[in-house]
Amino acid sequence: MRRLCISLALLLLQAAAVFGQQKVAPKREFQLKEASPQFWKLISRDAKLEVVASGFGFTEGPVWDPGGFLYVSDEELNKIFRVYLDGRKEALISLGDPDGNTYDQQHRLVDCASVLRAIIRISSDGKYTILADRFEEKKFNSPNDVVLGPDGALYFTDPTLDLPKGETQELAYQGVYRLDAGGKVTLLTKELSQPNGLAFSPGGKEFYVDDSKQRNIRVYDFRSDGTIANGRIFGEEPGGKGDGVPDGIKVDRDGNLYVTGPQGIWIWDAEGHHLGTIVMPEQPANLAWGDADLGTLYITATTSVYKLRTTAHGFVPYLSAAH
Secondary structure (H helix, E strand, O other): OHHHHHHHHHHHHHHHHHHHHHHOOOOOOOEEEEOOHHHHHOOOOOOOEEEEEEOOOOEEEEEEEOOOEEEEEEOOOOEEEEEEOOOOEEEEEEOOOEEEEEEOOOOOEEEEEOOOOEEEEEOOOOOEEEEEOEEOOEEOOOOOOEEEOOOOOEEEEEOOOOOOOOOOOOOOOOEEEEEOOOOOEEEEEOOOOOEEEEEEOOOOOEEEEEEOOOOEEEEEEEOOOOOEEEEEEEEEOOOOOOOOOOOOEEEEOOOOEEEEEOOEEEEEOOOOOEEEEEEOOOOEEEEEEEOOOOOEEEEEEOOEEEEEEOOOOEEOHHHHHHO
16 A cells, blocks of 8 residues: 555656646747848848856846946846856846846946835945935836936836835836936836836937837937937737737847847837847847947846847947947
């Protein structure tokens, strides 16, 4: 009887293991899916996706450093890493749920710190300074992504996607903000449901923000005084449950957009035409241009960081003066 019980227990364990494996979503196969012939002017048909580093919890916020490495946030391990091209990782700082990052005009790292509900600046030795954590005396929700604007100010989104558990939303909306060098915070718009990724066009006349809940991308006219106007829908990224939603955005020098979305990275021309999709093995959350010629996309996708050479070259606000 005991032997029978042991055998039954082993069978149950094996069945549970199989069931558990079935619940884990299999990785997708890397593909380049054309929606327009223009897609192949940006990416070679024989482009190869490579793994830079893996073994993360959930990767976000890649920032290319001309020294030849990336800063990468890990929202589950609660750290920001330096990730080198040979796969090495060095922890810069331990921080609750770090998210999107950028360099400012002085080449200082700026992070959206979800648990702190703040925009922070991080020194090279891992110390941080809070730049802003509230608007009109109310705490931000959970700053998500940040970009350097053409005027030198920082622009960021503040959805409730990572509002810390047990904490209360103090603002009655999910806003998009401007933060100037003097620390002044200005609300630009509160019309989005869950604003997420954001980017400027190379000429600085268009400002893009995507909405993870509405699954669309909006574009605004950017004015010289740091305000925005004439918001309209630029594109839609529909998908099924678990396929991914619009998140990080980057732009190339010709004004094409690279937006994470269902299945991978959707590429759009400046007029709002979907050119094609880079289907990724793991769902990406964000991306950055890198290498000396800014001709490689570095992609943070769930547990890994990938790279993909392109024939396009990136527009990187904090490096634009050098290119």
